[in-house]
Amino acid sequence: MTAGSLLPMDQSTDTNAAIWKSEEAVQNWTATADERERKRAAHWRFMGELLPFGEQDAFTFLDLGAGTGAAAAGILSLYPRSTAILTDFSPQMMDEGQREMERFAGRFQYVEFDMLTGDWPAAIPATVDAIVTSMCIHHMPDQRKQGLFAEILARLAPGGWYFNYDPVTTTDPVVEATWERVNDHDDPEAASKRLHRTPQEQSRYQNHVRYMIPLEQQLGYLRSAGFHGIDVYWKQLENVIYGGCRPA
Numbered sequence: 102m103t104a105g106s107l108l109p110m111d112q113s114t115d116t117n118a119a120i121w122k123s124e125e126a127v128q129n130w131t132a133t134a135d136e137r138e139r140k141r142a143a144h145w146r147f148m149g150e151l152l153p154f155g156e157q158d159a160f161t162f163l164d165l166g167a168g169t170g171a172a173a174a175g176i177l178s179l180y181p182r183s184t185a186i187l188t189d190f191s192p193q194m195m196d197e198g199q200r201e202m203e204r205f206a207g208r209f210q211y212v213e214f215d216m217l218t219g220d221w222p223a224a225i226p227a228t229v230d231a232i233v234t235s236m237c238i239h240h241m242p243d244q245r246k247q248g249l250f251a252e253i254l255a256r257l258a259p260g261g262w263y264f265n266y267d268p269v270t271t272t273d274p275v276v277e278a279t280w281e282r283v284n285d286h287d288d289p290e291a292a293s294k295r296l297h298r299t300p301q302e303q304s305r306y307q308n309h310v311r312y313m314i315p316l317e318q319q320l321g322y323l324r325s326a327g328f329h330g331i332d333v334y335w336k337q338l339e340n341v342i343y344g345g346c347r348p349a
């Protein structure tokens with residue numbers, strides 16, 4: 102889904118918490134999981150491969166805004182001796198995640214954490230070996246994106262890596278039209294879905310794009326936070342994996 106030029110710019114009506122803490126959103130998320138995860142499985146594998154660990158290394162990583170745990174599951178599968186701490190602010194998403202992550206029992210734990218606050222719960226260790234986020238940084242206002250990146254850097258062990266898988270916007274209408282054309286080719290019903298959203302779908306869409314920003318701006322935030330090795334390690338249309346490490 103691309104963020105069109107008719108973005109709702111009124112940020113005073115932030116529906117993010119109401120949406121993600123509703124049974125309706127969680128049901129929608131789980132109902133569409135199979136199709137989504139078919140596309141994302143290769144991305145999780147690649148994100149895991151970006152981490153500088155050997156297959157048998159024991160390490161702890163954080164998945165912030167983990168939802169039902171898709172990114173963490175990919176990394177836990179790739180590294181059988183790793184353990185994960187998954188955080189989210191939605192009890193509904195975490196309940197669903199507990200069920201979906203059952204096969205990793207003993208290797209993961211959920212911790213409730215609202216990333217809008219800089220109040221990291223004590224259950225999150227002071228330092229971890231790696232941190233990932235997926236499809237949630239775009240729900241943070243820009244000031245909070247910057248604060249969170251600094252907090253993530255501070256939580257990483259020296260040499261530890263952070264990767265974020267997320268959609269971005271573009272300011273170039275030609276690029277935006279290209280993203281839309283290719284996405285529509287992939288999903289022949291996409292154009293019709295865009296034109297005929299139910300009120301709930303429209304509300305979820307507005308929440309999806311509310312704080313979505315261009316890639317360069319986000320890389321700038323990583324630089325300002327003090328990350329090294331910053332790059333866009335993967336990109337397909339509006340979806341990217343970027344990241345960097347804490348200097349060793």
Ligand SMILES: C[S@@+](CC[C@H](N)C(=O)[O-])C[C@H]1O[C@@H](n2cnc3c(N)ncnc32)[C@H](O)[C@@H]1O
Pocket residue numbers: 117121122165166167168169170171172188189190191194214215216217234235236237240
């Ligand atoms: C689009 S889902 C992505 C879930 C998961 N990371 C994935 O890629 O499958 C967005 C997730 O971010 C969480 N989220 C949104 N705002 C948050 C906040 N302020 N603090 C913590 N989690 C948040 C939602 O509850 C939801 O689980």
